[in-house]
Amino acid sequence: MTKKVCVIGAGIGGLTIGALLSKKGYSVTLFEKEKILGGRSLTFNGDTLTLEDYRNTLSKFSMSVPFSEPSLEDIFNKNMLKGYTLDLGFHSIEGGTMSDIGRAIIDTGNKVEMLGTKLGLINNNGFMFPLVTTKDKFRFLPSILRLYLSGESTMKRLDKQSIAETIKIYGKGKMITILELLPRVATTVNDLNKISTGESFRATQSSLRRGSSPVGYPRGGLVSLSNTFSEEIKRNNGKIHLGKKINEIIIDNGSASGVKTDDKEYNFDIVISNILVQHLFNIISEKHFPKNYVDNLKSLEGTGSLCAYYSLNKIDPKLIGKSFLFIERDAGIKGNDAVGMIEFVTALPEAGISPNSKYLVQSYIICTPEEAKSKKTLEKLREMLDRNLEILIPNFHSLLNWAIYPTVWHLDGVAKTIDNIKPDIKTPISNLYLVGDCVKAPGIGINCAVNSARILDDMLEKTFNTS
Numbered sequence: 001m002t003k004k005v006c007v008i009g010a011g012i013g014g015l016t017i018g019a020l021l022s023k024k025g026y027s028v029t030l031f032e033k034e035k036i037l038g039g040r041s042l043t044f045n046g047d048t049l050t051l052e053d054y055r056n057t058l059s060k061f062s063m064s065v066p067f068s069e070p071s072l073e074d075i076f077n078k079n080m081l082k083g084y085t086l087d088l089g090f091h092s093i094e095g096g097t098m099s100d101i102g103r104a105i106i107d108t109g110n111k112v113e114m115l116g117t118k119l120g121l122i123n124n125n126g127f128m129f130p131l132v133t134t135k136d137k138f139r140f141l142p143s144i145l146r147l148y149l150s151g152e153s154t155m156k157r158l159d160k161q162s163i164a165e166t167i168k169i170y171g172k173g174k175m176i177t178i179l180e181l182l183p184r185v186a187t188t189v190n191d192l193n194k195i196s197t198g199e200s201f202r203a204t205q206s207s208l209r210r211g212s213s214p215v216g217y218p219r220g221g222l223v224s225l226s227n228t229f230s231e232e233i234k235r236n237n238g239k240i241h242l243g244k245k246i247n248e249i250i251i252d253n254g255s256a257s258g259v260k261t262d263d264k265e266y267n268f269d270i271v272i273s274n275i276l277v278q279h280l281f282n283i284i285s286e287k288h289f290p291k292n293y294v295d296n297l298k299s300l301e302g303t304g305s306l307c308a309y310y311s312l313n314k315i316d317p318k319l320i321g322k323s324f325l326f327i328e329r330d331a332g333i334k335g336n337d338a339v340g341m342i343e344f345v346t347a348l349p350e351a352g353i354s355p356n357s358k359y360l361v362q363s364y365i366i367c368t369p370e371e372a373k374s375k376k377t378l379e380k381l382r383e384m385l386d387r388n389l390e391i392l393i394p395n396f397h398s399l400l401n402w403a404i405y406p407t408v409w410h411l412d413g414v415a416k417t418i419d420n421i422k423p424d425i426k427t428p429i430s431n432l433y434l435v436g437d438c439v440k441a442p443g444i445g446i447n448c449a450v451n452s453a454r455i456l457d458d459m460l461e462k463t464f465n466t467s
């Protein structure tokens with residue numbers, strides 16, 4: 001008999017599992033409390049967006065805009081966002097068809113074009129691109145090969161070793177810079193004492209094996225991903241209810257059996273929650289779970305950042321399509337140094353997210369959720385973002401149409417650090433599962449959300465053998 005599945009939340013994890021299961025013949029119903037798809041991967045249409053909607057939506061996703069140039073009122077009153085497609089803030093993922101998102105899209109029988117690039121590094125004299133040259137690859141080849149071939153038992157041993165320790169033991173020359181940069185970007189955490197070596201190496205190993213490009217962005221913006229999955233759900237007779245909040249998950253004899261909205265009760269065989277795990281107990285009573293499970297979920301922390309979108313009239317063609325990291329030493333924040341990224345993939349005309357002859361540059365700098373709420377810290381971080389853009393584009397202010405700096409204190413739902421352990425996809429309640437960036441799955445952010453959906457898809461196939 002066809003299994004009836006409820007997905008709570010149309011974030012990228014919810015949409016991916018909805019598309020995968022509906023394609024296999026499950027009867028999928030998805031409920032999203034907001035009127036837009038995508039969750040933290042949502043995209044605004046600059047032609048129709050109002051200042052009120054913009055502020056409201058950001059506040060629902062733990063975000064605000066502490067700075068802009070000119071003021072947000074002027075940007076909206078003068079229709080300066082007309083012709084732009086804007087994500088909530090800086091968004092970049094792995095590129096290529098073999099990336100995590102690329103493979104999930106292929107699994108659902110669809111296609112989205114991903115623009116991809118390598119990573120460069122901004123330094124005092126300008127930049128180096130790529131950061132890892134062919135010469136470096138030869139120099140690092142023995143270590144890369146060792147990493148490529150090392151098994152899960154080595155990775156497990158390294159899970160508890162921080163990157164700070166790994167640098168002390170093995171780091172030399174340029175390898176130190178790479179170990180200081182990439183694990184920070186791969187976790188959105190600046191504090192090297194909190195980042196697990198095993199986790200960081202596992203992520204690198206997985207992308208080495210797949211041959212994806214380190215940075216990618218979908219043509220047409222993140223909305224192309226959400227649209228692809230939601231259309232797949234509808235094509236397979238699944239239902240998507242926007243603007244419908246789930247108030248309660250119904251539990252019968254220790255098993256999830258349905259959900260309640262304001263006006264109706266629905267029965268399901270399987271319930272999949274895509275909401276932030278810290279909010280799970282708003283819709284399901286704690287009494288159904290072991291106490292340590294509840295305490296752990298409630299204690300989990302997210303990650304933060306200050307993002308910046310710059311719209312420029314002109315960009316040196318040698319920058320367009322490239323992505324750059326930077327490191328600010330002694331930045332006066334947790335982890336001491338702050339790592340950020342400025343990227344010009346969104347400035348490619350084929351990205352299709354800005355009007356003709358305007359160039360959208362996106363950037364972000366990592367901080368903790370607490371730092372993302374402190375105006376004083378944010379002012380320092382903004383200076384760092386601007387200073388690094390200035391190195392790439394001297395006097396960029398003379399080319400600026402507008403700049404918006406959103407800050408976020410739940411960029412990743414749960415930070416992937418040594419002491420912040422994400423919960424499993426399978427919960428202690430039967431027929432209740434979790435997907436999204438808050439649960440145990442490879443990668444962070446969008447990759448983690450998509451991978452959790454692919455893992456659950458396999459898990460259910462083994463359980464119900466429906467393929």
Ligand SMILES: Cc1cc2nc3c(=O)[nH]c(=O)nc-3n(C[C@H](O)[C@H](O)[C@H](O)COP(=O)(O)OP(=O)(O)OC[C@H]3O[C@@H](n4cnc5c(N)ncnc54)[C@H](O)[C@@H]3O)c2cc1C
Binds near residue numbers: 010011088307446447
């Ligand atoms: C500014 C910013 C920049 C980011 N940059 C990157 C990046 O560069 N790379 C990257 O990989 N990731 C990035 N991320 C993280 C990435 O966006 C998230 O990891 C990803 O979108 C999370 O997806 P998810 O499936 O976990 O669900 P979410 O996006 O959290 O979606 C959950 C959905 O559930 C809905 N919901 C909640 N409660 C209910 C309810 N009771 N009933 C119905 N619906 C409900 C919510 O409205 C939401 O739509 C960024 C995030 C932000 C905010």
